[in-house]
Amino acid sequence: MKIKRQKQVKKNISFYKYNFNFREPFQILIDGTFCQAALKNKIQIKEQMPKYLMGEVQLCTTSCALKELETLGKDLYGAKIILQRFQVRKCPHFKTPVPASECLLSMLEDTNPHHYFIATQDYTVTTGLKKIPGVPLFYIILNTIVLDKPSQASLDHVKAIQLGELVSPAQKQSIRSLKEEQGISQKDGEKRGRKRKRKQSNPNPLSCLKKKKKKGEPTPPLKKSEQGEKKKRSRHKKRKPAGGDNISTPADTNTR
Ligand SMILES: [Zn+2]
Structure with missing residues (x-):
């Protein structure tokens, strides 16, 4: 079972590496709910994450997530101690902290430009991040850390690139x-x-030559012949481009 799971993790990581430019050290943005679940299930995040991802990781959080744990009181003291050990990334709510879920989602912006993995047990965060392509999600279930499979938004994004609709x-x-x-x-x-x-x-030189030949055609009075030639010429000229236009215009309107 363990080998099977590891294969799946490898596959998922290479999906993000190849399609969304994820590189080591992997940035893992963690909130209080994840720390609390890790504590309950006796999972050492710092030890487990590099093993799980088979690479270097950088564990980080935001000041909003820390503040939220502080306000929630004694029950989450242990989780707070764990979260405090991680790097605090700058978020735009320095003066007025927002709920951790809101803060984490704001850190992802529209395209997750900093290539964050998100580690959370908060349902509002997981549903929100699934709308943003290229955001890997960690959660804890049955005493183990799990890397969620790529979201539909991520798969759609990759498909669009493969079809040439988007450029990676x-x-x-x-x-x-x-x-x-x-x-x-x-x-x-x-x-x-x-x-x-x-x-x-x-001007095309060949078309000029043809005109000269037509002038030589015999017709009785000079003035009338000149007029006739002009009419003939104009008919010839008009027919060719006009015919092309007639074919192209209705086709265009139909397709549009
Ligand atoms: Zn914040």
Whole structure:
């Protein structure tokens, strides 16, 4: 069973490494509820986390989470002692503390840019973080730490990247560095586009020749012939582009 679980954990960690750029040391943001559960189940967070993730970890919390434990009193004193040992990360509520659940969710922002793992037993936090792609969740169940499987939001995000609807941060960087290597910037691309357009606008020499041939066609009075030629020319000119327009416009409107 243990080997099976370890395989699953490895698989989940590589999912976050590959798709969301998670790197060691893994940042684990912990709240009081998790510490309380660890204490009850005699789990040493500091010892277990690196083993569980098979890598270096950095355990951290926020001042709001600490404050909340303080206000809850003696029952959570042990949990507070554990939480105090972790690094305190800056949150935007320095002057006016908010509930830990609100604080943890605010630390994740919209895209979890600091690559936090969240360790909590608080249901409001777990439901909130599942809406943000790329947030791994730890909780404690039956005396063991469990890394939850990737959320639907994370899976959808990865699918969108694979379908080319989104560009992953790693891809963005490699594109940028490749462009720099090749000395290509957006301005160069624009200039090239303009040059091509100018070339297309130049008159086609072959079309000029055809007009001369048509002039030679015999027709009795000069003035009438000239008018006829003009009409013929205009018809020919109009038919070709007009035909193209007629085909393209209804198709466009239909698709739109
Ligand atoms: Zn806070």
